[in-house]
Amino acid sequence: MRDPVIGIDLGTTNSAVATVEGGQPRLIPSRAGGRLTPSVVGLTPRTAERVVGVPAQTLAEEHPDCVVWATKRFIGRRFTPELLQSARAVVPYPLMGGTTGDVRVKMAGRTVPVTQVAAMILGELKLDAEAYFGREVSQCVITVPANFDDGQRQATREAAAIAGLDVLRLINEPTAAALAYGLSRGFEGHALVFDLGGGTFDVTVLEVTDGVYEVKATGGDPALGGEDFDLRIVDWLLAQVEEPFREQVHRDVTSMHKLKVAAEQAKRELSEYEETLISLGGLGDHSQPTRKFTGLETALTRSFFEQLCEALSKRCLAVCESVMRDARMEPSRVDAVLLVGGMTRVPFIRRLVSDFFGKAASTEVNPDEAVALGAAIHSDELTSQAGAALLLDVVGNSLGVGVLGGKVRRLIARNRSVPVVAKELFHPGSHNQKEARIPIYQGESDLQDENRKLGELVLRNLQAGSRADTPLEVTFELSNEGILAVRAVDLQTGLSEQVRVEARPHLPAPEADRLVKEQAAYSQKQAQVDARKSEDKFRKLLERGEKLARLLQHSAEENPGEQNETAAANVRSLLDTGRVALESQDAARCAQVARELSHLLAGRQA
Structure with missing residues (x-):
């Protein structure tokens, strides 16, 4: 299997x-x-x-x-x-x-x-x-x-x-x-x-x-995304809160959560109806010992919701x-x-x-x-x-190298097919330069400041001399999954460096190891709980299957025919398999029988 x-x-x-x-x-x-x-x-x-x-x-x-x-x-x-x-x-x-x-x-x-x-x-x-x-x-x-x-x-x-x-x-x-x-x-x-x-x-x-x-x-x-559409409703609701309470509500996590939930519910209802009523209580500063709250009663129409979201549209x-x-x-x-x-x-x-x-x-x-x-x-x-x-697939964002003057020279353009390899020649920024820093940028602007810097590759031990006599070949290689590798070669000496670009810091290794162990311990404990629940659920499913088997058997006796007899035999065979799997603690087999039996029961109800 x-x-x-x-x-x-x-x-x-x-x-x-x-x-x-x-x-x-x-x-x-x-x-x-x-x-x-x-x-x-x-x-x-x-x-x-x-x-x-x-x-x-x-x-x-x-x-x-x-x-x-x-x-x-x-x-x-x-x-x-x-x-x-x-x-x-x-x-x-x-x-x-x-x-x-x-x-x-x-x-x-x-x-x-x-x-x-x-x-x-x-x-x-x-x-x-x-x-x-x-x-x-x-x-x-x-x-x-x-x-x-x-x-x-x-x-x-x-x-x-x-x-x-x-x-x-x-x-x-x-x-x-x-x-x-x-x-x-x-x-x-x-x-x-x-x-x-x-x-x-x-x-x-x-x-x-x-x-x-x-x-x-x-x-x-x-x-x-949808969160931004919800926030348009939240802002509108907040503006309707009575003035003495509005700032308290805005600062209060519990109150703002109430507004967020109400906004989501209103958005869903407006997909079905032209108008929805919003009724909220308990709005105020929940952190204060002496609590004074206000409420909100209003209605939101579909047309006004569309006006609120016009800029997003x-x-x-x-x-x-x-x-x-x-x-x-x-x-x-x-x-x-x-x-x-x-x-x-x-x-x-x-x-x-x-x-x-x-x-x-x-x-x-x-x-x-x-x-x-x-x-x-x-x-x-x-x-x-x-x-x-x-x-x-294609590249989602353009990729390039930072050059003199704060500009970016693009090597891989957005919407180019992947995987892709692109090469281009560069030269050091000045004469007698002993190392070259090659900054890597992502974005659609020609200016470095308007793009996102992904990383930097450093090529050291260059032979000092004229910048024109030091050609550096930079290669970008982008995988199917959008993972970028950058390589730079001094064509004069063959000296090279390569880096797998990381646009973010990894979690510290000790912390990552701890999180893996925590997750494994949680999953093991939860799996034991789930196994007990699955076994109880499976026993009840077998009981329902037994009722279906008796019903099909009765139907086959009243209306003899190959189709009815086959249906009854199939359910009976499935139940026998399920009981054997349950007795032998074969969880995978129990799960397979449960899926098949649930499908049969659902089809019978339909």
Whole structure:
């Protein structure tokens, strides 16, 4: 039996895990029974016990200072004053810098690396998959936004390693969504993926032909997502709080969390109705011993919500226009538009898409599930080597070398196909220079200050002489996963240096080792709890199966026929297999029988 492989969508708002069974991708339910896991993590106030997903959302109602969410926006980033300032407008919890400059969050009085938060979510998805299969699961494909840089991708890999996962490949979220869409419908032509998630916005144009998925252009806004639309409602609600209380509410974590939850609920309701009522109480300063609170009663219409978000809508359109220019295509040439991300359920977003491209977007794929399903398809492709699909992706951000005058000379342009190797000759900045520093930048500007510096390669022991007589060949090599290697060679002497560019600081090795051990201990303890629950659940499932077997047997006796007799025999055989597996403590076999029996029972009820 081949080891199970999974596809993971590690999202800003929700995360999901999927697999391929019988040639079809399917979502793996959480152990709590849901299809999606909220990307929310908390630590309980007294015991610092971790909670992930819905339990963390519940904890936030009473202890919002013990919970963090939307941390994907900060993974793999370097802690800077600019990042701190921008974060304050998006999330209420404090951000802090680690010893190596990594980003950390504070919850329940503890400082936690953002990478560890991601690992906690990934670990929970891993446990869901292991409960589903009844065996250990380690191999996976994880999706990332198309505009994630090398640092963010490597931080995602580091989080997966802490969670005990072996990442076969990272693939871009829009490409994964198109993969699910294409294989499920046999689509060929130009497809555009409009991916508006909780924290990021990506647009990708692909050409699908005979199982080849060739990305033509990709672009996005890394600071635009559902969270920003929610904040428009939060700001509007805050403006309606009575003046004596407004500043208190703005400073109070509990009150602001109430506004955030109300905003999310209002946004969802406005996708179904033209108007929603918002009623809130307990707004004020919860830290004061003498508490005085106020409330808020208001109504929000769909049309006014659209006005509040007009500037955000324009940013969405600007990205679409930019990507179509890069693809050298008119919007009308797009054959199908695939919506991805929960925000694409909002009516005015769908209207915006249909107006721009001149056609209604596809609604045949669940926008919350498409990315995970595509990741599962690709993970199955990689392990089975079936060769049904070939992914040809592109560079999400231009890459270049800093030169004299504060400029950047571009070696790899955005939207160039990957993998790619680019070479160019440079010379030292002055005569008799004994070492050359080669700064590496990412971004679309010609100016260094307007781009992001990824790192620096230093070539030492140059032969002193005229700069014109010291040619330096710089080579950029970018992998399928957007991982950059840079090499510099002094062509006169053959002296060379090479570096794998790291755009972020790693966690300190001792801390990373400690987190791996903590996660392993948590997973082992939780797996034992899950095993007991699974056994109890399986026994009850066998009881339901027994009732179905008697019903089918009775039906076969009243209406003799090969079909009825076969159906009864199949269920009886499945039950016998299940009992043997239960007695021998074969968890994997029990899980397989449970999946088959659940499918039969669900079909019978339908």
